[in-house]
Amino acid sequence: MSGYQGYGHPQGYPGQQPPGGYPGQQPPGGYPGQQPPGGYPGQQPPGGYPGQQPHPGGYGGQPGYQGVPPGMDPNVVSWFRAVDQDNSGQINAHELGQALQNGSWSKFSDESCKMMINLFDHDHTGSINLQEFGQLFNFINQWIEAYRRFDKDNSGTINETELMSALQQMGYNLSPQFVGYLVSKFAPRTRQVTLDNFIVSNIQIQRLTSAFRKHDTQMKGVITINYEDFMTLAFANVV
Template sequence: MYGQPGYGAPPGGVNPEVQQWFNAVDRDRSGAINAKELQAALVNGQGKNFSDSACALMIGMFDHDKSGTIDVNEFQQLYAYINQWLTVFRTYDRDQSGNIEEAELAQALQQMGFRFSPDFITLLIKKSDVQSHRVMTVDQFIVVCVQIQKFTEEFRKRDTNMAGTITIGFEDFLGLALNCST
């Protein structure tokens, strides 16, 4: 999918390009795609398949019936979602290396409305980059951005005074962390 432009679906149906991708990804012809099938179809900027966690996260986001798989309509939503993130990623991967460095990540997150410290940006890169190259691939970028968005939504629900701080119980914190991490 890397490099494929996204298109809207024809009224009342699935975009033919999306249907073609779905058919190619649905290797067992079950009519549904699981995380392993999705992983086999997605390649990051380093020529490697997307990580297990990225694929599981994306399937989970669009698996409305919690079956562990997505159908062609859910896949169409996922396809559009991935293409949106690819556009953002490419915007900040200025050297077209297939990776974004700390400064590029900081700019991307700032553009999304987040003002994180340089130390926090470094932490995000270190957490994502298991090979210590101080860069982030597109799948790692998607995972980090989705997790930040999920945590932000949950934080805002609890920050009823919009003060930028919350008081949270330990179990609530653990539930929040577990739900936002996958």
């Protein structure tokens, strides 16, 4: 079945739910603000929160909270406070974009930040609280681990060959022409896919594959779809 995702990468696919539940455990390596060996940018803020303190009456909507909530990773709390620039107890896409960098030192795109906020904004407020941020924290770490595995030359970006290998190992049977299209869509000039574009493209591929499968009842890799169903499918996958 051409194009369908199979069993996935043996080390796990960040967009899938592994056994035991997802978002899962934080993988080694830390948040994307940490400097890994070999050229991915940023560093974790020393001491946690640079220059600001929680609200006197509490932080993150928890009255009287001045420390780390029970069961919450202190590293997650430290990052949340650093990213929460207005000290509101909520993080929006703009604030997230100010905190995340690619291996090329460029900021994450608005599209990628909005997509990630939407994925974990369970109460549909347009922003995420501390608990939702904890899930996003783990999610991004899992994608960083996958990205680093496929960034064979440790350049901080992924080229067309590396992206083809990544998609194949994740179980997608996609043609070189389609992979070339993906690269030209996200990086028409450099032909180098950054971390944020890698995450966006994989999430979109996963969503579209899942939606396609619902229509492909005979599992032939081919569907017949009417105009309104197509429009519904397209709009459902717009960030």
